[in-house]
Amino acid sequence: MSWFWAIIGCICNAALVLVLAPLFEGILRKVTARVQSRKGPPLLQPYYDLFKLLGKEDIESGEAPWAQRFAAWLSMGVVLAAVCFVPMGFNAPLGGAGDALVLIYLLMLGGLCTLMAGLAAGSTYSLLGMSREMMLMITLEPLFAVAMIVGAVHANSLRLDAVLGGAVYEGRFGVSGLLMLVVSAASFQALVQRVPFDIPEAETEIMEGPLSEYSGPKLALFKWARMAKLVVYAALFVALFVPWGSGLPFPLGWVLFWCKVLVLVLLVTLVAATHARYRVDQAVRYFGGMLVIAVFALILATYGY
Amino acid sequence: MAAREKLGFLRQRFGAAIIRADLTSDRRLYVFVEPRSVKEVCRALFRELDARYVITIGADDRPWSGCFMVAHNFAFDRDRLLVSVMCLLPADSPRIESISDVVPAANWAEREMRDLVGIEAVGHPYPKRLVLPDGWPEGLHPLRKDVEWDEAPDCDESGAGYDFDDPPEGCTVVPFGPFHPTLDEPAHFRLYVEGETVRGCEYRGFMVHRGIEKLAESVLGYNDIPIMAERICGICGCVHNVAYAQSVEEAVALRPPPRAEYIRTIMLELERLHSHLLWVGLACHIVGFDTLFMQAFRVREPVMWIAEKISGNRKTYGLCVIGGVRWDITSELSDELKTVLDKLESEWHNVARAVKNDKNIQRRTCGVGVADASVVKEMGLIGPVARAAGVDIDCRRDHPYAAYDRVDFRVITAQSADVWGRLVVRTDEVFESISIIRQCLARLEPGPIQTPIKEDLPAGRFGLSSVEAPRGESHHFVITGENNRPRRWRVRAPTYQNLQGVPSMIRDAQLADMTIALGSIDPCFSCTDRIEAVDVRSGAVKVWTPRDLREMAKRAQSGRHIKDS
Incomplete structure (x- = not known):
């Protein structure tokens, strides 16, 4: 019956994220x-x-309306799929089914949705937003991947349930884990597409970029997915780096988990409210620096630090 | 003194080409020059004497002198002198040699002169249509006296009649405007973009030209015009209001009473306060820093309230009449204004510190939108844009008007010539404005606020007035006339010159920097555009053609009801 509970768990997780995301x-x-x-x-x-x-009325527009629709659905689908691999106060429903690489790919697919949306719209501004998204993705995604792999190296396994839950800190002093914590915290705004890294959308520069041709239900899907992304990434961050207390008995551990997620969301809010937007080349340089630290942490991790 | 010196230099240099010279005071010089020598005179003033180019004015003077008239205005900021190089052109061939290759800043003004008055600038380097809409028929020049103020020709609505230039090799065109979230008014920059880098641009603006100058010269009276002048701009309207009144007063040698001068100064500085606070907020918004944007607007709000208490309006104060002002500042208002200023000063210290210490804002503004002193000189840039490049000019000090010669203030400059410099200049000017208002309030003495006018104002006199708007110098030129209205009134708003500096500011810049670079001049398109809007409004059942709208406007003008339309 384990598959049954897994499905129930997936549905619960997805429902929870969808319902809570707008509240956050x-x-x-x-x-x-x-x-x-x-x-x-x-x-x-x-x-x-x-x-x-x-x-609202579902209006077709842009160069390739079907691709536009597909991009919107896919972005939501990706988030809902990722939800099944991320613990939300309980163990992840499919935690034993996939490994860390699946999660990395899934989250990268989220970025690809934005690219597709930009291409499908085909307007100058959406294409500009697309090229910016691409530049960010190339420098940003490796950071997240490295964080997972540091955990995997310590846990000596790519299994997700082994990687999550504080594996990053294991090793002799946990130096690599702490380094990754700093790197991930410093690039978290970008993972959830908030100021100062909301560059691909930048309303005052390129008028929402890839989303400029979206309206009605498709726009709702994109927006909802974006809100859910904040929750998923926050949960993932908590699971990876702030696992303490998750072993507590049911209501306590669960409540503590969501409190941690809420604190993280508040931090994101404060950072977003007190920073000016980066320019894309400045952001890429910033992430480049982060990547160097991340790779250094990975090397440390392989030597057991 | 200075005026005589310059005149002496010109006479010695050009001899008989100088036909006549009027020295109305030691701060104004009107030189009438032979048309063929105009270019050389301008070259001498601009290159040898290092004058600052202000504006070129074309006028249809045929009903009086039988000629067309051209005036090139220059400023000697150190000598407190404004010079107008004037010449008369025969009615049958209104052509004059272009000065744009010697004075690049005259580029737009000469094109506008061709569009509106039909005076051809021969040898202009870029003789493209500037002001008139795309389909406007050739040969119809709206500012000529034989064109009725409400004449609306049949325009070619197909969109033909204006061709954009081809983009350079390897560049794509990114249309910035006519509508863009950071432009609150329509203007069209066609950006040539290579990747994320801007290689060049073409500007097509003047989409909300409302014909205010034409109205003033044909329909309104002297004291109606200040109210209309104020509507040139929604941010710095009072500047135009005062500048117009001052130029007429100067032309007819009328001096407003001291109390009126102080009140004008106070209102102008209040306007600068609200405008600078607004700009700093908008600049933060453009770089994605919405918290400071909101805080700047919160701090600004009491300025609007006190302006409303004084004048009855948050904006458009309706301040001036010829010879004085309409609103007095009572002692209660004065006390309240002082309280507002105290609060504003302490709050602005916080905002200014937040802005100046923010690393991200520095990263987004340092080295962005650079216009150095040479660009300032060539394109005639003014205001905070010039001061941020270390060019120390400010009309309040250099061409004092109202009560500015009786108050102490610093002219803030910076050396970095970029958006950051402009930000610092504007942020610090706020404190100077607060200090100016305090000094004025302390010196405000009881007395009349208007000088009575007993006779008709004399016709055919010239008046110039430069007023330092928040964005730079607003320059008004008036020729007084008959029927209680001027023959010619030319407004040169600061954005008119500053906008011409934008192409060089954004060349080879990142596309992401375009908005903040453009924003840094605090562009005001409604100031720049002053004639006629052709617009199509589509309703659910009926499309209003431009013709319908015009008919409706005419009916409304003649007092009939418009319900049958």
Whole structure:
């Protein structure tokens, strides 16, 4: 019956993320507003926004409408698939089924959706956003991959359940794990596409880039996926780097996990509210520096540090 | 003194080519020159005497002198002198040698003169249409006196009539505008982009030209125009209001009472405050720093409220009439204004510190949109753009007006010539403005706020006025006329010159820097565009053609109801 529970677990995880993601977005907006001396929208505004967009007419536009539709569905699908491999207070439902590489690929596929969206729209600004997304992806994704692999090296296994849960700190002093913690924290804003790394969308420069041709339900899917991405990445970050206390009995451990995710979201909000956007070349240089540190950490990890 | 010196130099150099010279005061010089020598005179002023180019004005003077008139205005900022090089052209061939190859800053002004008055600048390096819309018929020049103010020719609506240049090899075209989230008004930059790098651009603007100058010369009266002038711009309207009033006052030698001068100074500085606070906020927004954007707007709000208490409006103060002002600042208002300033000063210290210490803002603005002193000179750039390049010019000090000669203030400059420099200059100017207003309030003495005008204003006099707007010098030129209105009124807003510097600022820059580089001049397209909008509004059942709209406007003008339309 283990497959049955796995399916139930997947559905629970997916439902939980889909339901909670707009709430986190609402908190994010509210806190941002407070920082900016504004009142801010109601906490539930993101739900209203999504419902409104979902109820709108589905307009076909751009160069290749089918690719556009596919990109929107795929971005949501990718997030929902990733959800099954990430522990959300419990062990991941499919944690034993896939290895770390599956997760890396899945999250990279999320970036590819943006590329496809940009190509499908075919307007100048969406193509610009696409090229920026590509530049970011090339430098950003390896960071995340290295973090997983450091965990894998320590755990001596690529199995996901072994990699997650604090494996990165194991080794003689856990130096490589701490280095990766710093690197991942410093690039977390980019993983969840927030200021100062919202470069591919940059409203004041290229008018939302790849998303400029989107509207109605397709836009809702993209936005929802983006909100969910914040939750998934935050959960993943917690599972990888902040595992302490997850062994507590049921309600405590679960609550603690989500508290940690919430704190992370608040941090993201504060960073986003207090920084100006990077230019794409500056961002690439920044991530280049991070990558050097990450590779150094990986070398340390292979020597057991 | 200085005026006589310059005149002496010109007489010695050009002898009989100088037909006549009017020295209305030691701060104004009008030189009438033979048309064939105009270019050389301009070269001498601009290159040898190092004058700053201000603007070129074309006027249809046929009803009075039987000629067309051209004036090239220059400024000697150190000598507090404005010079106008004027010449008369025969009515049958209004042609004059272009000065754009000697004075590149005259490029737009000469094209505008060709479009609107039909005076051909012979040998212009880029004689493309500038102001008139695409389909406007050739040979119809709206500012000529034989063209009615409400004449609306049949335009070719097909979009023909204007061809964009071909992009250079290997570049793609990125249309920046006509509508873009960071442009609050329509303007079209066609960017030639290679990857993420901008290689060049072509500008097509003047899409909201409203014909304000034509209205003033044919429909309005002297005291209606300040109200209309204020509507040239939604941010620095008071500047145009004051500049117009001052140019007329200068032409007819009328001096407003001291209290009025102080009130003008206070309102102009209030306007600078709100404009600079707005700009710093917008600059932060452009680089994605929305928190400072919101804070700047919060800090700015009390300035709008106090302006509303004084004038009845947050903006468009409706301040000036010829010979004075309309609103007094009572002692209660004065006290309240002081409180607002105190709060603003302490809050602005915080914002200024946040902006200046922010590493990300520095990264996005340092070395971006560079316009050094030579570009400033060649393109006639002004205001914070010039001061950020170390060019120490400020009309408040160099061509004092209102009560600026009675207050102390520093002219803020920077040396970096980039967006960062402009940011620092504007941020610090806020403190100077606060100090100026405080000094004015302390010196405000009881007295009248208007000088009564007993007779008709004399016709045919010239008036010049340069007012330092938040974005740079606003220059107004007036020829007084009959029927209680000027014959010619030319407005040169600061963006008109600063915009011409943008192509060199963004050349070889990152596309991501385009918005902040353009934003750094604080562009105001409505200031730059002043004639006629042709627009198509599509409703659910009916498409309004431009003709319908014009008919409707005419009916409304003649007082009939428009419900049948």
